[in-house]
Amino acid sequence: MSDSPSERIKTLGLELPPAPPPAGLYKPILVVDNFLYISGQGPMLPDGNLMKGRAGHDMTLEEAKLGARQVGLTMISTIQTHFGDINRIKRIVKTLGMVNSDPDFGDQPLVINGFSELMADIFGADNGVGVRSAVGMILPGGIPVEVEAMFELH
Amino acid sequence: MSDSPSERIKTLGLELPPAPPPAGLYKPILVVDNFLYISGQGPMLPDGNLMKGRAGHDMTLEEAKLGARQVGLTMISTIQTHFGDINRIKRIVKTLGMVNSDPDFGDQPLVINGFSELMADIFGADNGVGVRSAVGMILPGGIPVEVEAMFELH
């Protein structure tokens, strides 16, 4: 993959949702030194609404994984809106993948793969894959997935 | 706001609780390069006891938000006790806001605003606001809110 992230977004035909307005007092992104930190993102739909659901409760693994992919699209939209050129990202360093989970749901890593596979598609099999934890929590507004991440810039 | 964080703490008449003793084997703060990392802080009261409660269970949103503000006061106390001059902090970079939540409680961002608004009051509308996730968990000792953070130093 020698094409750039922005070219891959076009080639893959990805439809980016609008960047979500902050849900509280925080910045969507912050650049410090060579790193871009991004606040926890939920799965924004193209119509501006957030997906809802809880894995193992009213949502299957596959539906939750699609939610995690939608979080990835939302994160790209947030970066483009609040930072600018996506091609300035060198690689993803760290992901905290949070899945709204019933106590007996244990497939959080497979859910968050929906996010991680999108990052690998956009930033490449090496630079698009970083370290990660994927765990279950109780998420705000009943969203199924939230992801925060740290990227390294060129 | 051209006055310093320490002056704002005085002007705002903030009452800082005692810095909590570590609840396990960890350091309250650690400085690495130009960054100050701080361990998860709970809401210490001026009398040295921790607030207790779970949002959506035996605690309202407003009570939990006051708990988050108290976590902020506790964090300032921890920084002053274990690091020293609060004016050496340039800005807050990253906050992980954790709310002890019933499964159906979804207002974690509004709860953690209690912490974030205090940081903005002390460090300013730009430097006092960083990236953030605000999510629900099960917290130690039945405290309603815990926050860990990373600050950049001058």
Next chain:
Amino acid sequence: MSDSPSERIKTLGLELPPAPPPAGLYKPILVVDNFLYISGQGPMLPDGNLMKGRAGHDMTLEEAKLGARQVGLTMISTIQTHFGDINRIKRIVKTLGMVNSDPDFGDQPLVINGFSELMADIFGADNGVGVRSAVGMILPGGIPVEVEAMFELH
């Protein structure tokens, strides 16, 4: 303790489990600048199986603490397998300790001490102790403890 981490591992007679295969699309470790980031690790047993259980549900505090120690052994194994010389680690900077918890279990800090005490044994009372949060979540595959960490390299 003037001996090296690798010597301490030998002296303490620690039995390291095999490094776990990734449970999803992520790297076990990533080195950026002078820092080693490590993905969330579970408690791998020497036979290659993961411990299972939930604190306060079907697992006592002491059992969960042993689980956290096993996570530490797993992390050392992961570092040696995917990074190499453990003696290149200068100190542990930050730990996020996640405990699979029933809503009324509140001893997460004591559980995660099982991890932290091992790090102090290996890396020393100063360099082996960093900042930490220890909180309750729902963990993948029903494991009792997961820890992610950031280390500084020499």
